[in-house]
Amino acid sequence: MSASNVSGRYQPIAVVGAACRLPGGITDLDGLWQALEEGRDLVGEAPAERFDATRFIDTSMPRTGKSYTAAGGFLADVASFDAEYFGITPREAAQMDPQHRLLLELAAEALDNAAIAPRTLAGSNTAVYVGICDASYGGLQFMSPRSVNAYTMVGAASSLAANRLSHCLDLRGPSMAIDTACSSSLVALDRACRTLWDGTSRTALAAGANVLLSPYHFVGFSQASMLSKRGRCAAFSADADGFVRAEGGGLVVLKRLSDARADGDRVHGVILGSGSNCDGHTAGVSLPNPEAQEDLLRGVYEQAGIQPDELVYLEAHGTGTLVGDPAECRAIGRALGTRRQTGVLPIGSVKSNLGHLEPASGIAGLLKALLVLRHGTAPASLHSQPANPDIDFAGLNLAPVANPLPLPATSRPVVGVNSFGFGGANAHVIVGAEPAVPDAAGAAEETMAAARPVLVSARTPQALREAVSCMAERLARTEPDQFYDLAYTATRRRGAHRHRAVVIAEGPAGGDLPGRTGRRGAGRRNRGGARAARRGGR
Secondary structure: OOOOOOOOOOOOEEEEEEEEEEOOOEOOHHHHHHHHHHOOOOOEEOOOOOOOHHHHEOOOOOOOOOEOOOEEEOOOOOOOOOHHHHOOOHHHHHHOOHHHHHHHHHHHHHHHHOOOOHHHHOOOOOEEEEEOOOOHHHHHHHOOHHHOOOOHHHHHOOOHHHHHHHHHHOOOOOEEEEOEOEOHHHHHHHHHHHHHHHOOOOEEEEEEEEOOOOOHHHHHHHHOOOEOOOOOOOOOEOOOOOEOEEOEEEEEEEEEHHHHHHOOOOOOEEEEEEEEEEOOOOOOOOOOOHHHHHHHHHHHHHHHOOOHHHEEEEEOOOOOOOOHHHHHHHHHHHHOHHHOOOOOEEEEOOHHHHOEOHHHHHHHHHHHHHHHHHHOEEOOOOOOOOEOOOOOHHHHOEEEOOOOEEOOOOOOOEEEEEEEOOOOEEEEEEEEOOOOOOOOHHHHHHHHOOOEEEEEEEOOHHHHHHHHHHHHHHHHOOOHHHHHHHHHHHHHHOOOEOEEEEEEEOOOOOOOOOOOOOOOOEOOOHHHHHHHHHHOOO
């Protein structure tokens, strides 16, 4: 295992901003939680415009050169991109990998969510780590040499998945793409945490992205019998027959907890420990090593000073493969489950809802973990019953969450997030709720009573109208004691853009936002501006 956080030496890492784009039209954490709470299965069929299914897919029987499934978790739109907002010409944008475009949008949205104006990071030592492994877009361009131009090499390079974010935001810290297959984004998160612990950077962006553009990967995984013929990620189930591919991405903004508190940031959750290692030599390069996974888990929890009984839930990798699930459960059970005195360890997998986002799967698991802590409930892991007879759940003291499970009341709830790649790279992260801080409500009562401005800004008049509407909806759901935070964040901590509307009020029902606009400041993309307004306060 690589050097991890040693108890007493490193402080928790705060997740201060988050953004996601996931199958089923999910565009934020609230949307993800709604899908999980409702138990929605978001796996569908490949959109017709992706590739010619009649040429590459044959669901009737396994055939050479064909995939036996086109099932997957797909985004509604991977083509649209507001290039002007990011200072990119349309010609250059056309050559950019859609994964890179997605990451730029996620960075803008996550900073909005963190209430960090991008200009405040310009020139800083902010780091960027991105988990990514698919280079299909560049390969598809090279199949038609006449489409190759001066922007092709830059647009297709995997390094640009991270470097493009650093370039756009003028970030001067470490910036790199990480490819460890399906554990890529959780390894990227681990690297980001170490950069903060080392003091190399004060802020870090950690992300993962995956877009399914090519039919050849479907063919290849089918020939290896890795994909589910049923089109379901049935993790921990007797019906498990492989994984289902999925696309999307997520990005989190990280700071040391002390820095986040000094900056007045909202904290989604804290990272208490992380680590990564490799399986070493196995019977096959794509086969997991449960002993190595167990070693990683033991090391991360011991070095973080967290006991197995403190875990209230563990978000497993849980792909639904015949080899992977039993190996992972064996590692979790031996390292954590059998050492508990407080009952079975609940486990689940977000892949049962979304499909397997491959290099971005770890970040999806992290976002689910944050939501489990926020809502105090572990949502059902779909398709987990009947239980896989090759997994000794009772002996390992594990239990798949087949129905929504309220978490036990505890002073320090802890959730684990597990991930591994088919080349042997394993990663694990421990997530907890923000530690309690002294109640400052009394000290702020006097300042909260005064009238405050609420500012909404956007890049175009049309976007401003949409943003104003969303802010009005947000205000309608705001309690009076939440108004100060919302007004402060909207007015002082968001980036101020060219078109603006403002109202002065003493509470959420104190005035109507006007439709007037100004002409100052930077731009904001249409969709992101509306999302920023919808989220409201810190």
